[in-house]
Amino acid sequence: MNSQDFRAEALEASALLDKVTALRAAILEAAEPLVTRFSIDGDAVDPASVNLAHYLCLRHHDIRPLQRRLMRLGLSSLGRLEGRVLPTLDAVLVALAALAGREKPVTMPSEADFFYGEARLEQASRNLFGSEPENRRTRIMVTLPSEAADGPDFVLDLARSGLDVARINCAHDGPDAWRAMAAFTRAAAEATGRDIAVLMDIAGPKIRxxxxxxxxxxxxxxxxxxxxxxxxxxxxxxxxxxxxxxxxxxxxxxxxxxxxxxxxxxxxxxxxxxxxxxxxxxxxxxxxxxxxxxxxxxxxxxLPDTPLGLSPLTDKDETDLATVIECADIIGYSFVSRPEDIDLLDTILERHGMMGRPLGLIAKIEQPEAVRNLPALINRARRRGPFGVMIARGDLAAEIGFERLAEMQEEILWICEAASVPAVWATQVLEDLVREGIPTRGEMTDAAMAARAECVMLNKGPAVLQAVQLLDRLLARMDEHMLKKTPTLRALKSW
The missing domain is CATH 2.40.33.10 (PK beta-barrel domain-like)
Structure with missing residues (x-):
């Protein structure tokens, strides 16, 4: 590179340094009231909530022109900073300062600080689901059919094939069946030497x-x-x-x-x-x-246009919670839309004498109001213990429309990663395989993309065992290629 080219690159780096510095300052200023809102009774805000506030404020900017200019200089495009907003900006600023021959405006983040969000998300996943399987990062959840209560073999076969979370749908069967399913899941976990969590999904005011x-x-x-x-x-x-x-x-x-x-x-x-x-x-x-x-x-x-004003907990749910407390590791909370809905659940759990036991919670995101309130829901729920978010793609698609579902499921994944909250990819994963024994090309691609979540849910069906085995292998292979939005470049052997 001749001196003229060097000066041009230094000027471009200097201009970008000013832009990124201004962007960082704007994010910090805009995030301050949000961070204050995330604080509870004046307590220090969880670092993951602070990062979420920074991410939300960043995404109010259109940084696409800035991204292209950074890429040309061989720097981060900022397209992979969900779990590390300020560390990524700071690393870019240090590199730009070096290219521009100017003093560093910030300190280079340490490796631990840079990857703190990833470590926090991994720990949150362990707290909610138990330890990771040996061969993959993403857990497999299966909705248990009624026959899972008839004997131990069904759940044991699932466990040997890769089951990590047994989902009991409280809209079906009854307490005796749920107790049997939970007991057989515990026995299967002990027999296989693996952590297998029991999730009990309370029905909520499902309109049928x-x-x-x-x-x-x-x-x-x-x-x-x-x-x-x-x-x-x-x-x-x-x-x-x-x-x-x-x-x-x-x-x-x-x-x-x-x-x-x-x-x-x-x-x-x-x-x-x-x-x-x-x-x-x-x-x-x-x-x-x-x-x-x-x-x-x-x-x-x-009913996407009709405000119903319904409580997410029905009288049946309140009755069912007694068995849930007895049997479950995690509650699946349907139709949760506002932080107050978390308070409502905790009030009922306390009434049952439950608040001392660390029972995990997964909020099912099914309605537009829940999407809008997701940051507030996360901030409220993370105070109570292990927490995750289920992208309930069936009801969500019916509420917001199919054409918006693809982008919305991505946005929910990003928000969850920014907040270090485990996400569950749910509804119709490998549906044809589960029901008919043969997958379609489209659902195989969908299942591969589900590897970006911390857990994937399969529904019940005649071929669910085959689906678990296939998904176990597929997720293990995808782990070698992709971590969230980041491609991981293992050696290719096809060429």
Whole structure:
């Protein structure tokens, strides 16, 4: 490089040094009130919460032009700083100062400081799920079917194949079955010499169809068809509206307004409210599958436009929590949306005499309000003990729309990493393999991308054992290629 080129590079480095310095100062200033809000009764703020505040403030800036200029100088593009916002900026500033021939404006972070976020996230994952498997970073969670309560072999086979977290869905079965599943999970953990956590997922106010009325058993809903939803009593049809359904929660009908969207069966059908009456609403189908959709009972309903004001804990949940406290390591909390929802759960646990035992908590992020409040939820929940976030992609997609799900699941992963909070990648992972024994190309790619989370959830199905075995191998291989957003360049052998 001749002297003219050297001077040009030094000038560019100097200009970038000023820009990054200004960016760092802006982040610190903007984060100060957020850090104060994250403090509890004047206590010192958790360093992970401070980093989260810095990350949120950074992401209010569009730094794409700055990133390209940094990359050209062979420096960090700042595209991988979720767990280490200030350490990354400081490392870049030290390098820019050296290139510009100027004094360092900050101290170079130590290796321990630079990778503190990663270490904190690993420890948080161990606190929540138990020790890591030998061959991979990401844990495997499996929803146990009813037959898992019939004997020890089912869970033992899962454990030998790679099970790390046994999920018991409290929307199904009952306390005796849950106790048996938990006991068989404990026995399988002891037999295999591995940590296997028991997660019990309380149901929450899940909105579902109840009894349905159809023009005939083979009828399928098409675009333009109308459905009468009834808050109570039997479904009612007429010549103009030949489909009708009851619902599990009357508020779902009584709080609808004309124009509100109604999504059915994880978004497989979308309708819009056409008319409302006393205890009834008629919706018109706007979108569905090419061959139509069947109206069935016990299918989920999502209302992305309708504020229901429901508590995330039902009377059933309060009753179920007694068994959860007895059997579980982790509570799965459905429909949690606000920090006050965490307080509500803790109040009920305290009523059960539970607050002394370190019971982990996983908040299921299913609604737009939960996404908006995620930083506040994290800050509130981390005070109470081991905590994680489940990206409940089925309900979330039905709430925000399928086209927004891809970006939203990425953003939730980033926020969780910035806060050193374990994330669970859930809903329809390897679904065809679990149900039919053969995976699709798309779901294999989805499962590979799930390696960026700390845990991946599989649903129940006839081939779930095969799915666990495949996922165990896949996640182990992906660990050699990728850590969160960072490619790890192991030696390639294909060429």
């Amino acid at each position: 169809t109840a009894a349905v009325a159809l023009p005939d058993k083979k009828a399928r809903l098409e675009v333009g068809d109308r459905i009468r939803l009834v808050a109570s009593g039997k479904p009612r049809t007429c010549d103009e509206v030949v489909y009708s359904a009851g619902v599990s929660l009357p508020e779902m009908v009584t709080r609808l307004s004309v124009g509100d969207r109604v999504r059915y069966d994880d978004g497989k059908l979308e309708a819009v409210v056409e008319t409302v009456a006393d205890g009834e609403a008629v919706v018109r189908v706007e979108r569905t599958k090419a061959r139509g959709s069947k109206l069935k009972s016990e299918k989920g309903i999502n």
